[in-house]
Amino acid sequence: MTTLQAALCGSSDHPAVPRTPDEIAADAAACVLAGANLLHLHAYDDDGNESLAAEHVGRVLRAVRAACPGTLVNVTTFAEIEPDPERRFALVSEWSELPDLVAANQGEDGIDALSEMLARRGVGIEACLLSLDDAHRFVRSTGIAGFARVVVEPLLDDPDAAVALDAEIEGVLATAGVTLEQLHHGVGAASWRVVERAARRGHGIRVGLEDLSTLPDGSRATMNAELVRAAVAMTAVP
Secondary structure, eight states: OOEEEEEEEOOOOOOOOOOOOOHHHHHOOOOOOHHHEEEEEEEETTOOOOOOOOHHHHHHHHHHHSSTTTTTTEEEOOTTTTTHHHHHHHHHHHHHSSSSSSEEEETSSSSSHHHHHHHTOOOOEEEEEHHHHHHHHHOOOSSSOOSSSEEEEEOOOOOHHHHHHHHHHHHHHHHHTTOOOOOOOOOOOOOOOOOHHHHEEEEEEEEEETOOOOOOOOBBSSOOOHHHHHHHHHHHHH
């Protein structure tokens, strides 16, 4: 079964992005009903700011798990939420409600220590590769076998450039003999081109309002579940 990850929220300013635990849980349930089998979440504090604090991460995890029993949940560890590596490590180490997985951007300061700490606690680690440098760094690492999957993220606005980078990163992984499951996504106008390429090649894909706000035909999406349904339709095409 193809992995279809729904990235529900984040820094997007789309009006349909859910932010409270109840909103995120309801949105997650709609995405699972539409065909998503993995969820990627950001937590927010009471003022609507993204947060890595245990209180806020735990609250959203409990709400989503109640609404989507059995669906794996991934939580961000994005450095832009807390840029100081020591402060980020301290915040995440306080998590008592643990996600199934975290997204670990390989180019970020402190990500190795953070990933090792979470792995010791039984959390799966997605190795997120945003650049060729990230890919080369990853294949040189000694802990590749400990990751749950690789997430290839060519975050370029130009569709041709994004697809080219997607292929280059995939090539680095293939040359190094990395056999981990791959999940691919882009951003904005490039997203659907990246997703379409990945689906054709049998890889997992990610869609959601964190990454894009338009459907494949260019019309504006009204909700995350609409993007998931479009991705399901894309993966069903031979």
